Amino acid sequence: MHVDYRSLRFEYRRSPDQSAPQAARHAVVVVGAGPVGLATAIDLAQALEGSGRRVLLLDDDASLSNGSRAICFAKRTLEIFDRLGCGDAMVEKGVTWSRGRVFHREDPVYSFDLLPESGHRRPAFVNLQQYYVEGFLLDRARAMPGIEIRWGNKVAAVEPSEDGVGLTVETPDGAYRIVADYLVAADGARSPIRRALGLESKGRTFRDRFLIADVRMKADFPAERWFWFDPPFHPNQSVLLHSQPDGVWRIDFQLGWDADPVAERDPVRVIPRVRALLGKDADFELEWVSVYTFSCLRMERFRHGRVVFAGDAAHGVSPFGARGANSGVQDAENIAWKLALVLRGAAPDALLDSYDAERVAAADENILNSTRSTDFITPKSEASRAFRDAVLDLARDCAFARRLVNSGRLSLPSTYAASPLNTPDDEVFEGPMVPGAPALDAPLAGGDWLLRHLGGGFVLLHFGEAAPAPPATVPPLRVLAVTAAADAEGLAARRYDARPGTTYLIRPDQHVCARWRRFDPEAVRAALDRATGRGVEGA
Amino acid sequence: MLNTEPNIAAPDDFYEALLALHQDLSPEQGRQVDARLILLLCNHIGDPAVLRQAMARAREGIVPAGHDATLAARA
Numbered sequence: 001m002h003v004d005y006r007s008l009r010f011e012y013r014r015s016p017d018q019s020a021p022q023a024a025r026h027a028v029v030v031v032g033a034g035p036v037g038l039a040t041a042i043d044l045a046q047a048l049e050g051s052g053r054r055v056l057l058l059d060d061d062a063s064l065s066n067g068s069r070a071i072c073f074a075k076r077t078l079e080i081f082d083r084l085g086c087g088d089a090m091v092e093k094g095v096t097w098s099r100g101r102v103f104h105r106e107d108p109v110y111s112f113d114l115l116p117e118s119g120h121r122r123p124a125f126v127n128l129q130q131y132y133v134e135g136f137l138l139d140r141a142r143a144m145p146g147i148e149i150r151w152g153n154k155v156a157a158v159e160p161s162e163d164g165v166g167l168t169v170e171t172p173d174g175a176y177r178i179v180a181d182y183l184v185a186a187d188g189a190r191s192p193i194r195r196a197l198g199l200e201s202k203g204r205t206f207r208d209r210f211l212i213a214d215v216r217m218k219a220d221f222p223a224e225r226w227f228w229f230d231p232p233f234h235p236n237q238s239v240l241l242h243s244q245p246d247g248v249w250r251i252d253f254q255l256g257w258d259a260d261p262v263a264e265r266d267p268v269r270v271i272p273r274v275r276a277l278l279g280k281d282a283d284f285e286l287e288w289v290s291v292y293t294f295s296c297l298r299m300e301r302f303r304h305g306r307v308v309f310a311g312d313a314a315h316g317v318s319p320f321g322a323r324g325a326n327s328g329v330q331d332a333e334n335i336a337w338k339l340a341l342v343l344r345g346a347a348p349d350a351l352l353d354s355y356d357a358e359r360v361a362a363a364d365e366n367i368l369n370s371t372r373s374t375d376f377i378t379p380k381s382e383a384s385r386a387f388r389d390a391v392l393d394l395a396r397d398c399a400f401a402r403r404l405v406n407s408g409r410l411s412l413p414s415t416y417a418a419s420p421l422n423t424p425d426d427e428v429f430e431g432p433m434v435p436g437a438p439a440l441d442a443p444l445a446g447g448d449w450l451l452r453h454l455g456g457g458f459v460l461l462h463f464g465e466a467a468p469a470p471p472a473t474v475p476p477l478r479v480l481a482v483t484a485a486a487d488a489e490g491l492a493a494r495r496y497d498a499r500p501g502t503t504y505l506i507r508p509d510q511h512v513c514a515r516w517r518r519f520d521p522e523a524v525r526a527a528l529d530r531a532t533g534r535g536v537e538g539a
Numbered sequence: 540m541l542n543t544e545p546n547i548a549a550p551d552d553f554y555e556a557l558l559a560l561h562q563d564l565s566p567e568q569g570r571q572v573d574a575r576l577i578l579l580l581c582n583h584i585g586d587p588a589v590l591r592q593a594m595a596r597a598r599e600g601i602v603p604a605g606h607d608a609t610l611a612a613r614a
Binding site for chain 2: 194204207257297381382400401404
């Protein structure tokens with residue numbers, strides 16, 4: 001069934017809260033029904049199921065994203081969408097890709113494969129217009145009794161206090177008040193909540209302008225990311241070409257700082273630029289046009305008492321690297337399980353501080369990568385231009401220079417290596433599954449996948465034949481036994497450097513927090529305490 | 540460790556070749572050649588500690604008189 005998610009309009013409906021004699025109390029309010037707010041609401045509602053607590057999602061608008069906007073959704077984000085119950089819809093609709101190619105003038109200089117190995121359920125990336133991502137998340141959210149969505153509800157004032165956050169909400173029927181135990185602000189780059197609290201996001205703006213022209217056409221370009229430096233059809237600037245579903249292509253033209261952002265949006269200017277790339281007889285129509293500049297910036301802290309900021313509200317990056325929406329969805333899954341445990345009384349409020357520690361570090365990693373890409377694409381001085389050109393020139397016949405070409409380092413999930421929730425290794429392990437790392441997928445017998453069984457709650461991932469009984473804990477533990485028969489290809493054992501007896505403690509967001517060579521219930525208890533903010537040291 | 544002791548067997552020959560490399564080039568072309576040369580040599584050396592020491596020594600005593608084209612952002 002094809003749904004044009006851009007055309008959907010959601011009706012404002014009066015809520016009983018608006019006639020209540022006193023401000024109604026809500027366990028958790030999420031503001032902003034974009035990808036980050038929707039993912040947060042779904043994840044929270046799943047984690048709060050059976051607790052009697054619901055999630056209230058407020059949005060000041062009546063529709064989803066009208067433009068394609070974010071289009072590249074990374075493997076890790078798809079794995080999160082799987083856990084949220086909408087991964088299949090995203091992957092079925094999306095254009096799967098893993099290869100990027102970089103050209104200098106007319107010559108190919110570099111190509112990369114973002115997932116060179118098999119044995120993963122999800123691909124490196126799918127391209128999918130933001131309105132589909134929001135639409136599939138919304139379909140899921142609307143099917144969940146644990147979520148109430150109020151459209152046309154605009155947060156006008158925020159009063160945080162010791163025991164709750166007071167909100168004044170404006171509607172077509174006038175304003176009303178509610179109180180939230182916790183507030184998640186996923187209200188975008190201009191975050192009215194950030195402003196209402198007198199907080200700032202700070203960083204650097206890059207002196208360059210870019211034109212996005214999404215065009216609808218029949219074309220036989222492969223489903224790859226193509227990036228040109230100084231191509232003959234757009235001299236001295238860069239161009240990005242990328243495929244989207246429904247025969248839509250993203251073309252991103254670098255324009256330079258002096259370009260007129262209003263005039264450049266005019267089809268009279270845009271169409272010749274597109275024709276220069278596609279050929280003068282090309283048959284296409286403009287789908288969405290936008291001229292943008294960007295900044296790399298973040299808030300100093302993402303947690304402010306009972307208010308937490310997620311996604312663009314908390315941090316911003318350049319689009320080259322697909323690190324905006326992807327990192328926002330990763331913020332969502334990081335805060336959701338922690339908030340749910342605190343609301344259920346299964347973890348202290350201090351656990352929420354780890355959201356700040358882990359996601360500020362992740363934002364810094366994303367900003368670092370994004371800034372490096374931008375410094376390559378948009379040289380900020382004569383010297384950086386000279387080195388950029390030298391790298392591109394040498395890349396033709398010197399392998400080392402190809403590794404320096406930077407058209408965007410694409411989104412990878414952060415490993416929370418310095419997290420206070422981690423229990424450091426006591427034994428020697430090889431490979432990437434260090435405490436803090438997002439769990440890698442692996443195929444299991446019968447067409448099953450490892451990640452399907454991780455997440456939600458805490459899981460003890462045990463390798464070997466004799467699975468241990470889980471110790472009684474708060475929150476409870478599930479045991480996943482990976483036997484030699486289940487791990488028929490041996491990939492799970494290889495990726496986790498596992499021997500019989502090796503045991504991992506995996507968080508509800510599928511990140512590793514501790515591991516041992518043998519199961520020891522006391523060690524597991526201590527690691528669980530630490531991972532839920534009850535650790536004696538550090539947490 | 541960055542070697543700043545003599546390491547080039549025929550220093551005058553080397554210096555002559557370095558200047559010959561830039562013969563008749565405009566300042567832009569000279570910068571282009573320098574940038575390529577620096578990248579080739581850095582890759583050849585490889586050792587990040589040595590490269591950082593060399594970069595620090597090269598920058599020593601130079602007070603910035605220009606500025607990069609970036610702007611402070613606040614939102």
